[in-house]
Structure formats: C-alpha cells, structure tokens
Amino acid sequence: xxxxxxxxxxxxxxxxxxxxxxxxxxxxxxxxxxxxxxxxxxxxxxxxxxxxxxxxxxxxxxxxxxxxxxxxxxxxxxxxxxxxxxxxxxxxxxxxxxxxxxxxxxxxxxxxxxxxxxxxxxxxxxxxxxxxxxxxxxxxxxxxxxxxxxxxxxxxxxxxxxxxxxxxxxxxxxxxxxxxxxxxxxxxxxxxxxxxxxxxxxxxxxxxxxxxxxxxxxxxxxxxxxxxxxxxxxxxxxxxxxxxxxxxxxxxxxxxxxxxxxxxxxxxxxxxxxxxxxxxxxxxxxxxxxxxxxxxxxxxxxxxxxxxxxxxxxxxxxxxxxxxxxxxxxx
Numbered sequence: 001x002x003x004x005x006x007x008x009x010x011x012x013x014x015x016x017x018x019x020x021x022x023x024x025x026x027x028x029x030x031x032x033x034x035x036x037x038x039x040x041x042x043x044x045x046x047x048x049x050x051x052x053x054x055x056x057x058x059x060x061x062x063x064x065x066x067x068x069x070x071x072x073x074x075x076x077x078x079x080x081x082x083x084x085x086x087x088x089x090x091x092x093x094x095x096x097x098x099x100x101x102x103x104x105x106x107x108x109x110x111x112x113x114x115x116x117x118x119x120x121x122x123x124x125x126x127x128x129x130x131x132x133x134x135x136x137x138x139x140x141x142x143x144x145x146x147x148x149x150x151x152x153x154x155x156x157x158x159x160x161x162x163x164x165x166x167x168x169x170x171x172x173x174x175x176x177x178x179x180x181x182x183x184x185x186x187x188x189x190x191x192x193x194x195x196x197x198x199x200x201x202x203x204x205x206x207x208x209x210x211x212x213x214x215x216x217x218x219x220x221x222x223x224x225x226x227x228x229x230x231x232x233x234x235x236x237x238x239x240x241x242x243x244x245x246x247x248x249x250x251x252x253x254x255x256x257x258x259x260x261x262x263x264x265x266x267x268x269x270x271x272x273x274x275x276x277x278x279x280x281x282x283x284x285x286x287x288x289x290x291x292x293x294x295x296x297x298x299x300x301x302x303x304x305x306x307x308x309x310x311x312x313x314x315x316x317x318x319x320x321x322x323x324x325x326x327x328x329x330x331x
Contacts, residue, residue, distance in 0.1 A: 012084065012100060012114065012117065014104060014113075014114060016028075016081075016113040016114065016115050017113065018030075018080060018081070018113045019081065019113055019115045022113070022115045022116070023114070023115060023116050023117070027116070028081070028083070028115035028116045030080075030081060030115065030131070032080075032133055033133055035135070035136070036133040036134060036135060036136070037133065037134055037135070037136050037139070038131055038132070038133060039072055039075045039077035039131065039132040039133065039134050039139065040129065040130075040131050041068055041071035041072060041129070041130050041131075042068070042127065042128065042129040042130075043067050043068050043071070043127070043128055044125065044126065044127045045060075045063075045064055045067070045125070045126040045127075045128075046123075046124075046125050046126075047123065047124035047125065051063070052167065053124070055186070056098070056186065057095045057096075057098040057099040057102065058098040058099065058101050058102035058105075059102060059186040059187055060099060060102065060126075061098070061099040061100060061101060061102025061103035061104075061105075061106070062102040062103065062105060062106045062186075062187050063102075063106075063186065063187065063188060064084070064099075064103060064126050064128055065082060065084075065103050065106040065107060065110075065112065065128055065130070066106050066187075066188050066189070066190050066257065067128075067188065067190075067209065067257060068082065068128045068129070068130035069106070069110050069112065069130060069190040069192060070188065070190040070191070070207040070209070070257040071130065071207060072130055072132035072190075072192070072195070073190045073191045073192040073194065073195035073196075073207060073259065074140065074195060074205050074206050074207040074259055075132070075134060075139045075140050075141070075195065075205070076134055076138060076139055076140040076195045076196055076198060076199040076205070077132030077133060077134040077139065077195070078111075078132050078133050078134070078192075078196065079110045079111055079112045079130060079131075079132045079192060080111070080112065080113065080131055080132050080133055081112060081113050081114075081115050081130070081131045082107065082112050082113070082114050082115070082128060082129065082130045082131070083114070083115060083116045083117045083128065083129045084103065084114060084116075084117035084126070084127075084128050085117050085118040085119070085126075085127045085128075085129075086117075086118075086119055086120075086124075086125060086126040086127065087119070087120045087121065087122030087123060087124065087125045088119065088120075088121065088122070088124060089121070089122070089123060089124060090121070110190065110192055112130070134199075135199075138199050138200065140195065140198060140199065140202055140204060140205035140261065141204060141205075141222075142204055142205075142206055142218055142219050142222040142223065143204065143222040143223050144203045144204040144223065145203050145204035145219050145220070145222075145223035145225055145262040145288050146203055146223070146225075146262075146264070146288070147225055147288060147289060147290040147293070148264070148265065148287065148288065148289075149203055149204075149225075149262035149263060149264060149265075149287065149288040150262065150263055150264070150265055150267075150268065150284050150286075150287060151216065151227060151229065151260070151261075151262055151284070151285050151286040151287060151288060152202075152260070152261050152262070152263065152271065152282050152283060152284055152285065153208065153212060153235075153258055153259070153260045153261075153282075153283050153285055154191055154194055154258040154259045154260075154280055154281070154282055154283075155191075155235075155256070155258040155280065155281065156184075156235045156237065156258075156281070157208055157212045157234075157235070157250055157251075157253070157256045157258050158212075158237050158246065158249040158250030158251075158253050158256070159180055159181045159184035159185070159237075159249075159256065160181065160184040160185040160188065160253065160254070160255040160256050160257075161185075161248070161249035161250075161252075161253020161254065161255060161256075162177070162181040162237065162238070162241075162245075162246070162249045162253070163178075163181035163182045163183075163184055163185035163186070164185055164253075164255070165245065165249065166178060166181060166182070167182075167185075170245065171241050171242070171245060173238060173241070174238065174240070177238040184255075184256065185255060188255070188256070188257040189257070190207075190257055191207075191257070191258060191259045191280070193278055194259055194274065194278060194280060194282075195259060197274045197277070197278065198259075198261055198263075198274070201263055201267050201270050201271065201274070202261040202262060202263045202267070203261075203262050203263055203264065204219050204222075204223060204261060204262045205219075205259055205260065205261035205262075206218055206219055206259070206260050206261075207257050207258070207259055207260075208254065208256040208257065208258045208259070208260055209254055209255065209256070209257060210254045211251065211252040211253055211254040212250065212251050212252070212256075212260060213229075213251045213252055213310050213312070213322060214252065214254070215254075215260055216229070216260050216310050217308060217309070217310045219260070219262060219288075220288065220307065220308050220309060220310060221307065221308035223288070224291070224307045224308075225288045225289065225290065225291065225307060226288070226289045226290070226291050226292075226293075226304035226305040226306060226307060226308075226309045226310075226311070227286060227287075227288055227289075227309065227310040227311070228286050228287050228288070228289055228295070228297075228302075228304060228311055228313065229285050229286035229310060229311065229312045229313070230285065230286055230297065230312075230313055231312055231313060231314050231315065231320065232314075232315045233283065233284060233285045233286065234250060234251075234283065234285055235250075235281065235283050237249070237250055247322075248322075251312065251322060252322065262288055268284075289304035290304065291304060291305065291306050291307045291309075292304060292305075292306070297313070297317070298317070299317075300316070300317030301317075302317065302319075
C-alpha cells in the first residue's frame with residue numbers, strides 16, 4: 001500500500017505554470033495578475049451527505065473541483081488555482097487514480113492549476129479551495145440587487161435533483177432525460193463563461209447549490225428586497241412524473257450549479273445576446289420588489305413580502321406554499 005507522499009507524488013503533482021511555486025513545499029507561491037483582486041472560495045464534500053458512497057470516483061473528482069469553480073463563476077471571476085485536501089479510508093490506488101483523472105480533467109477544462117493540498121486517513125471527506133481573479137469593484141455580489149431587477153436563471157434547475165431521485169428509485173426517468181439528469185448530478189458544468197459575460201450587466205448573482213428558492217433568498221436577504229417568482233416562467237422539466245416531486249426538485253433540489261442573477265429590465269436585450277452567444281438558455285423567472293410594495297402582474301394584484309422573502313405565484317396569482325426551500329446542513 002503506497003504512503004502519503006507516494007500518493008501525492010504519483011497522482012496529484014502536476015505542472016503548475018501559473019504559480020511561482022507549486023506543490024512540494026510548505027506553501028505554494030502565487031502572483032495575481034496586476035490590478036486584479038483575488039476571489040477565494042472553499043467547499044467540503046462528505047460521503048453520504050454530498051455524494052453517494054458508491055459514486056464513480058472519476059465523476060467525483062470532476063465534481064469536487066467543479067462546485068468550487070462554480071462559486072468563482074457566480075462572482076464573475078476567472079478561475080486560476082486550487083488546493084485539494086482530503087481524508088481517505090485507505091490508499092486504494094485504483095480509486096485514487098480515477099479520482100485524480102476526473103479532478104485534473106476539470107482543472108484543465110477551466111484553466112486551473114492545482115498548487116497544493118493535504119491527505120490523511122479517515123472517513124471519505126474532501127475539501128477544496130479555489131482562487132480566481134476579478135477586476136476591482138466588478139465582482140458579482142449577492143448584495144448588489146436593486147428593486148425592479150429582473151430575476152434570471154440559467155439552464156434547467158432541478159435536473160440534478162431528479163437524477164438523484166432516479167438513483168434512489170423515487171422516479172423512473174425516460175431517455176433522454178435520464179442521461180441529462182444523471183450528467184447534471186454527476187458532472188456539473190460551472191457557468192464560468194456566463195459569469196464573466198454578466199460582469200457589468202447583472203447587479204447580483206449566486207450559483208444554485210442549495211436550491212433555487214434558498215439561493216435566490218440569499219440575494220434577496222443580502223440586498224434587503226423581496227423576490228417574486230412566477231411559476232409559469234420556470235423552464236419545463238420531464239412530463240409524466242409526479243408534479244410535486246418535479247417542483248420540489250426544481251425549486252428546492254439544489255446541486256445544479258446554474259447561475260441565478262438579477263439585472264435591470266434595460267439589460268434584457270444584452271442578456272438575450274449572451275444567451276445566444278453561449279448557446280445557453282437563460283430564463284426570466286421573476287422580479288425583485290421593495291419589501292411590502294404593491295404590484296400588478298398580468299391581471300392580478302399582490303403585495304411583496306418582507307426583506308429576504310421569496311414568493312412563488314401560480315398562473316392564477318395565488319402564492320404557493322413550500323415547506324422545503326433548499327438544503328440546510330443543520331436543518
């Protein structure tokens with residue numbers, strides 16, 4: 001059985017051309033590009049909580065880095081570097097080789113150099129830190145939304161949760177939805193190009209990791225606004241499956257790593273152009289309102305909720321009650 005440093009040297013030491021000093025010393029040395037700010041994020045993935053214990057290690061390697069790259073995308077940052085720390089129950093070289101293959105495939109796809117990390121023996125647990133660069137004052141923050149902003153989301157939120165439901169036997173998905181949902185769950189594609197394109201266009205953004213309602217709620221809370229979502233404007237999910245399950249996956253399932261963002265209505269054409277250039281569907285799903293403000297949509301009147309609230313309305317103008325709004329590690 002290989003030792004710690006043999007594992008690191010064999011599977012995780014790769015060239016790091018963008019670093020002053022890469023793996024092998026007490027610290028990596030990095031030189032940010034002149035005039036840019038560093039965006040730094042970290043995420044943990046724990047077996048049984050964030051992924052199934054029998055998840056394919058190659059897919060897990062990809063996803064472990066991708067979820068961090070997604071955070072950088074949400075800020076409009078360009079990914080640059082990453083560090084990987086993890087505990088493994090044993091040094092299974094077949095598993096480690098497959099994991100490393102997926103991890104470095106994601107790194108190559110998004111221009112990331114892996115500059116260090118740590119390993120130890122223990123229950124399967126991964127912790128990745130990713131660093132990116134963004135121009136000063138240009139990051140897409142959660143607290144930048146304004147009353148009257150349109151609310152947008154990319155792709156099709158809910159696919160990953162449906163994929164998980166399929167694996168757990170809760171739904172039998174037909175093709176091609178089965179393939180699409182499992183791919184969304186196991187190999188998410190961070191929306192880096194979208195995040196970069198939204199700099200100067202969007203006022204606020206977040207990646208959808210815990211669920212669309214929960215993550216949109218973070219924007220509403222940080223911006224002291226109320227979110228109003230119209231059910232009819234959400235993207236369609238597979239027909240023929242339980243409606244309650246579909247809505248729960250779409251609005252509260254999480255693990256999508258799509259971008260939810262807000263922008264002035266004046267940016268509608270610019271956003272349409274971005275969608276066309278990236279060949280990525282972008283859905284206008286609602287509006288941000290001042291807390292308690294009266295408003296009219298279609299032929300019905302309503303009053304916005306309190307700051308931080310997210311209210312979903314059906315086609316008849318009736319609010320839909322959701323007990324489950326997203327993932328909470330301590331919920």
